[in-house]
Amino acid sequence: MKQIRGLFLSKMTQVGTPIALISTIFLSSCGPIGDLTDKMLFGITEFFEVNRGPLGAVVWPDGDGNDDADDSECNYTVPENGAGTLVFKIKLTRQPTDDVKIPISVAPEGMGMIDKSQVVFTASDWDQPQTISLTANTDVGINTLVSIKFQPAQSKDQDYNLFTVGEVKGIVILNNDSPSIVVTSNINARPDKKIETSEDGKRGCASVVLTTAPTDDVTIGVSSADTTEGxxxxxxxxxxxxxWSMPQPVLLTGADDPLIDGDIDYDLHFNNGSSADGNYSGRQPFTNQANAAANDVAAYNLDNDTPAVQVLPLTRTVNEGAGVGAANRFSVQLLKGPASIVTVPVSVDSMPTTDGVDRATIGTTLLTFTPGDCPSVGNWCTAQEVTITPNDNDLPPIFRRESCNLLCISYRA
Structure with missing residues (x-):
């Protein structure tokens, strides 16, 4: 008589790989009931895909109603007295193994209302953006900064349990009782609150809106304080x-250059208002970036250049007694422009002869490369030559490899 003695269900998830394993295991006895001396173990295995990417969540303003994070979406303003809403989207960056609940609130308390007390993500909708709508139900006397706060997540997924989404700061409740020009940007992307661009073409954004209707057109000049960076x-x-009440974006695009100049600070500049309306003529913009200078939004352009030196050829073989010619030369050139003068000491590391004389000499001991718009200014893009000359001697023939800090030189004695 055969009888199944037990049924076990196990689930295993391997972090770091997109595979989870479910096994249904049957324990069967091939002998009489109670006789477990003869056992057989068999199972059924099913594979399914699980996303185990970086843990986290992303939040972004959504003015156009689509589900994509757009670099032109940078309005962080909402009118007072419930006259409008500011919409954000949120989604997780990793699939959870169980529901994730994230409570939401407004700080300071009482300065606004969220359309929901929490968002809940499941294993099936974790990457589908959910909407968070903020309404300012108060009458503020001045443009007032508030934030959306997320309490620690609640989940049976131990990775997400107690995980905290970053606070969304820099939201401005607009005082619609007095005229002002309000400039906002995403001050949450960097610890220093700056707009981030890059030499790879990454864009940043600032948004501008008025708080009251003007009696005449209002023009605000916009410029980059350093066009070599953005x-x-x-x-x-x-x-x-x-x-007047419709936010207008200004995109800031990082500028590329061939220089190794590091990450550079610069500013997005807004002129004072120009208008026949006396309320807006000469009016200075208000920004949500507390660390910026008047009329400016601070920005940061990331450098994409790394030092690179080209040496051609990589090896040379020369003979004693050979005259100086092409076979005795190396060329050295910088492939990226430096921000300051670069000097390259050159020396030969060789075994001296019995009389203390090196087996080879070089034509220069120092190469100097200067910065600038080469070749009209600076010489960093121009190859410089290094000549190697073997010293003649009466020692038995050997094969030696000589080297310097940049060059690898071989010759036969």
Whole structure:
């Protein structure tokens, strides 16, 4: 008589790989009941895919109603007295193994209302953005900064349990009782609150809006304080009595250069308002970036250049007694422009002869490369030559490899 003695269900998830394993294991006895001396173990295995990417969540403003994080979405303003809403989207970056609940609130308390007390993500909808809508239900006397706070997540997934989504700071409740020009940007992307661009073409964004309807057009000039680091999408913004409450974006695109100049600070500059409306003529913008200078939004352009030196050829073989010629030369050139003068000491590391004389000499001991817009200014892009000359001697023939800090030189004695 055969009888199944037990049924066991096990689940195993291997972190770091997109595979989870479910095994249903049957323990069967091939002998009489109670006689477990003759056992057989068999099972059924099923594989399914699980995303185990970086743990986290992303939050972004959503003014256009789509589910994509857009680098032109940078409005962080909401009108007072419930006159409008500011919408954000949130999604997880890793699939959870169980539901993830994230409570939401507004700080300071009482300064706004969220349309929901929490968002809940499951293993099936974790990468589908959910909406968070903020309404300012208060009457503020001045433009007021608030934030959306996320309490620690609650989940049976131990990775997500107690995980905290970063606070969304820099939201401005607009005081619609007095005229002002309000500039906002994402101050949450970097610890220093700056807009981040890069030499690879990464873009940043700032958004501009008025708080009251003007009696005449309001023009605000826009510029990059350093066009070698970043450029603006428009030279100016114009607000009318019809579009004054509609935020307008300014895109800031990082500029590339061939120089190893490091990451550079620069500013996105906004002029004071220009208008026949006395309320806006000469009015200075208000920004949510507390560390910026007046009229400016601080930015940071990431360098994408790394030092690179080209030596050609990599090896040479020369003979004693050979005259100086092409076979005795190396060329050295910088492939990226330096920010300052670069000096390269050159020396030969060789075994001296019995009379203390090196087996080879070089034509120069120092190469100097200067910065600038080469070749018109600076010489960093111009190859420089190093000549190696074997010293003649009466020692038995040997094969030696000589080297310097940049060059590898071989010759036969």
């Amino acid at each position: 450029s603006v999408s428009v030279p100016s913004l114009t607000f009318t009595s019809g579009n």
